Amino acid sequence: MPRFVESTKRDPYRNFNFRVLLNNVEVAACRKISGLTGTVEVVKFRSGNSLSSVDELSPGRAHYEALTLEAGLTQDTAFQDWATQLIRHEATPGLRAAEPDYRRTVEILVYDIDHNRPVKRFILHNAWCSKFTAMSELAAEANEILIESVVIEHEGFTIEAVV
Template sequence: MATRKDPYVNFNFLVEIDGIVRAAFHEAGGLDSSIDVIEHREGGENITMRKLPGQVKYSNISLKWGMSDDLDLYAWHRQWAEGDPAAARKNGSIVLLDRQGQEKARWNFFNAWPAKWTGPSFNAEANDVAIEALELAHESIVRA
């Protein structure tokens, strides 16, 4: 009899960015890519269009986390916003963990830089955690 394998839950993950490791992210997304379709008609072949693969495009990775005293991701964004020559692109990973905290899947992204930072929204009538967000533009993502 086959052993039942339950799917992994999406709330147990961590993010690594060149040495910055955080397990306290609220949300991580944007793990997708698409390939442009180039339609091409060949001479003498008037019935159908040929479809060829074009450029690969990657969506920005979006990260959201509860605001704290930790300013490392914000400082990285400020370096880029201020044109600091020391600002560096970074590689990173989004790691899916099982219920026991063991790594089950990993998506590695390359040459990322912070394209957008969003600060928290405030509401005196709410009872929510203050959330910061960062969008990372990158050049490639690979499931390892």
């Protein structure tokens, strides 16, 4: 009996080949991004005249976990400028008459093994920074790079295959 041979390679993508874009502009290379997660709340329901002892389950509201991006501290101030926009705005009393332009479209591009072309695009919608860590801990005996990080809240994401 002939054996079926797969004609295309289906190896999974590597988790170290990625780039981050803020409003279509590539930012300093990130070293780590926490998992991108979306969940739907479960709503339990039982009508008063139901003879069943089992709850009916319905989908509720969707919820998206915050995303943490870590990058080596460089001269690129894209994260700092964006993350501190709300902090600076809140620190100035009486100036919150209009919403500042703090929401961004964040794209995470995952590249093939040779880093030649993007193969997946994750797009975060209406993203904004809720926390900014300007630099990691300093230690005189350490042999590490300085890391800045941002925690990003968002209102959902889409996933696109890049062809």
